[in-house]
Amino acid sequence: MTKSFKHILVAIIVYLSIIPLSAQITELRSEIDKIIKYDTQLIIDDNPGFVISIIDQDSTYHLSYGNKYSDTTSPPNEDDVYEVGSVTKSFTALLTLVLEERGYLNISDPVNKHLHSNHQNPRLEDITVHDLLAHTSGLPKHPDLFGRKMKDVHNPYKTYDKGDLLSFYAGFVTDKEPSFEYSHTNYALLEIIIENATGSKLQDLMKKYIWRPMEMDDTYLNWDKESQAYITSGYDKASRLTKPWEYRSFAASEGIKTNSIDLCRFINYNMNSEEIGSLAASIAKSQELQVPNSLNKSISSAYGWQVYSRNKNGYPIYTYTGRTSGNNAFVAYIKETKTAVIILSNSVLGTEDLGLQVLRLVNYNWKRKV
Numbered sequence: 001m002t003k004s005f006k007h008i009l010v011a012i013i014v015y016l017s018i019i020p021l022s023a024q025i026t027e028l029r030s031e032i033d034k035i036i037k038y039d040t041q042l043i044i045d046d047n048p049g050f051v052i053s054i055i056d057q058d059s060t061y062h063l064s065y066g067n068k069y070s071d072t073t074s075p076p077n078e079d080d081v082y083e084v085g086s087v088t089k090s091f092t093a094l095l096t097l098v099l100e101e102r103g104y105l106n107i108s109d110p111v112n113k114h115l116h117s118n119h120q121n122p123r124l125e126d127i128t129v130h131d132l133l134a135h136t137s138g139l140p141k142h143p144d145l146f147g148r149k150m151k152d153v154h155n156p157y158k159t160y161d162k163g164d165l166l167s168f169y170a171g172f173v174t175d176k177e178p179s180f181e182y183s184h185t186n187y188a189l190l191e192i193i194i195e196n197a198t199g200s201k202l203q204d205l206m207k208k209y210i211w212r213p214m215e216m217d218d219t220y221l222n223w224d225k226e227s228q229a230y231i232t233s234g235y236d237k238a239s240r241l242t243k244p245w246e247y248r249s250f251a252a253s254e255g256i257k258t259n260s261i262d263l264c265r266f267i268n269y270n271m272n273s274e275e276i277g278s279l280a281a282s283i284a285k286s287q288e289l290q291v292p293n294s295l296n297k298s299i300s301s302a303y304g305w306q307v308y309s310r311n312k313n314g315y316p317i318y319t320y321t322g323r324t325s326g327n328n329a330f331v332a333y334i335k336e337t338k339t340a341v342i343i344l345s346n347s348v349l350g351t352e353d354l355g356l357q358v359l360r361l362v363n364y365n366w367k368r369k370v
Contacts, residue, residue: 029063047066048239049076050066051078051260052065052355053260053344054362055338056362060264062077076344078259082234083234083322083327086253086254087321091210093187096190098279109128111124111128111137111193114196115192119167124172138177141181141182146160155245157246184250187252209279213279219256219262234326235346235347242326270286271340287303302318304320305319305320317334319356323348326348327348328345328348
């Protein structure tokens with residue numbers, strides 16, 4: 001076989017291998033366009049740009065919509081870094097379980113055990129690390145008087161530090177029985193507990209135990225002027241440019257910045273942990289159902305996930321959403337079918353309704369038309 005013929009044969013094989021993928025992407029985009037137009041209230045023109053990433057077993061697709069920035073025609077892509085808000089809790093919960101496996105703490109530990117005596121609250125002696133993870137501590141969504149410390153509504157955590165949080169915890173009084181109540185405060189306290197238990201910073205622990213093993217090279221917590229350029233510009237409801245949030249506390253609740261590629265790696269680990277890593281036991285524990293949502297019986301809480309238990313195929317849907325002043329994130333996956341949908345947007349406007357519908361589309365065999 002001549003060298004030139006080999007080159008031609010390789011080119012033909014590559015070309016033929018591309019055709020099915022291209023056809024699948026075209027068909028998938030067509031189906032999603034129909035969902036956006038007829039089944040959601042999402043208005044493309046109101047959303048400067050978003051990326052939909054779809055995992056369907058061994059295949060991953062990234063679809064771009066809109067413009068990355070409202071004043072350019074540059075489309076978004078899977079490399080763009082976004083703030084993911086409360087999706088951070090999925091990482092913090094997993095990290096907590098990893099640290100438990102390595103003996104740094106136990107989720108049955110009282111919260112008071114991991115705080116300095118000056119910050120312990122004897123009225124909350126029965127609240128455990130588990131309660132923080134599962135949102136059953138009874139602590140409010142934000143600390144009392146949180147707003148008084150806030151200097152900028154578009155950067156709410158910049159002026160609320162860990163000392164403020166610990167003072168709130170030490171003085172907190174309630175006459176309510178602890179029950180499910182979604183709370184950013186729970187995960188803000190987890191950051192302090194994790195750092196006290198290990199003597200290390202949260203970002204360093206995330207890198208060591210989660211991001212490096214999962215090869216998440218474009219994911220981080222800390223924001224500074226040098227890294228600002230790598231965060232996709234966000235826009236509020238009035239289409240005004242926003243800046244990334246800064247954290248003196250609550251980073252473990254809402255602080256992660258990442259991109260679609262890294263989130264796909266994270267979700268693939270969650271769906272295939274038995275085959276691809278030493279994190280299998282911690283991931284499996286994070287997926288265990290804990291308590292039902294008091295407002296919606298079809299939704300339960302796991303560690304760092306909300307779980308829809310009622311759907312057509314009967315499989316649980318693990319999901320989380322997050323938002324900051326200018327970014328919005330949606331993540332959902334079904335472990336049994338190895339399917340997932342991730343949507344990252346540089347607008348505060350939500351995309352969770354679209355995300356669930358796309359996940360349903362993927363599970364009802366959209367590829368049969370290709």
